[in-house]
Amino acid sequence: MAAVDSFYLLYREIARSCNCYMEALALVGAWYTARKSITVICDFYSLIRLHFIPRLGSRADLIKQYGRWAVVSGATDGIGKAYAEELASRGLNIILISRNEEKLQVVAKDIADTYKVETDIIVADFSSGREIYLPIREALKDKDVGILFLFAQYMPEWLWVWGANILNRSLRKEALSCTA
Ligand SMILES: NC(=O)c1ccc[n+]([C@@H]2O[C@H](COP(=O)([O-])OP(=O)(O)OC[C@H]3O[C@@H](n4cnc5c(N)ncnc54)[C@H](OP(=O)(O)O)[C@@H]3O)[C@@H](O)[C@H]2O)c1
Numbered sequence: 001m002a003a004v005d006s007f008y009l010l011y012r013e014i015a016r017s018c019n020c021y022m023e024a025l026a027l028v029g030a031w032y033t034a035r036k037s038i039t040v041i042c043d044f045y046s047l048i049r050l051h052f053i054p055r056l057g058s059r060a061d062l063i064k065q066y067g068r069w070a071v072v073s074g075a076t077d078g079i080g081k082a083y084a085e086e087l088a089s090r091g092l093n094i095i096l097i098s099r100n101e102e103k104l105q106v107v108a109k110d111i112a113d114t115y116k117v118e119t120d121i122i123v124a125d126f127s128s129g130r131e132i133y134l135p136i137r138e139a140l141k142d143k144d145v146g147i148l149f150l151f152a153q154y155m156p157e158w159l160w161v162w163g164a165n166i167l168n169r170s171l172r173k174e175a176l177s178c179t180a
Helices: 002-056 062-066 078-089 101-115 130-140 158-165 169-179
Strands: 069-073 093-098 119-123 145-150
Touching (some): 078 101, 093 101
Parallel strands (some): 069 093, 069 145, 093 119
């Protein structure tokens, strides 16, 4: 019995001396839990804002906002192709640029058939230098281009300023100020 008493006393002594450590640990735990909860709430808010709220309202009218044509370089594969399809699904006519004419024709026909929009192709290799600039500008001169996505694998610095120059007049100034 005496041994049990002394163990109990010993335990109480240890617990009393550890009290401040327990409180410190509890504070760390509370701080960690609060941080994690805030992160989860923020992520959840982003999820709702990005994926659900936009579906509630009507989608922006890109044609009214920017013009009837969109140019997408690197449009036969990957990100460029995905963007070309998304823009076509919103009613824009698409001009596709990349190096391989056969691939361009297949993708352009596919987009035109699926989304009932007009498509056009321009065969150009951006790595061959600025000489491609004039033929492309010539091919686009009668088109009201308001959206330009550059997704070709090869993108030299000058392409951004060049790109801004093919946009319609209302957007050109704004685009050039962004690329400066
Ligand atoms: N995928 C990613 O996760 C990721 C992430 C960040 C950034 N990026 C960048 O985004 C761009 C596109 O990536 P991606 O994954 O969609 O590439 P991808 O699937 O390889 O597609 C590249 C496209 O660019 C065209 N292309 C390649 N070289 C060209 C050139 N010299 N002139 C004209 N067109 C050319 C290709 O068509 P042709 O072969 O017919 O010319 C193809 O349509 C790249 O600049 C990449 O670095 C990609």
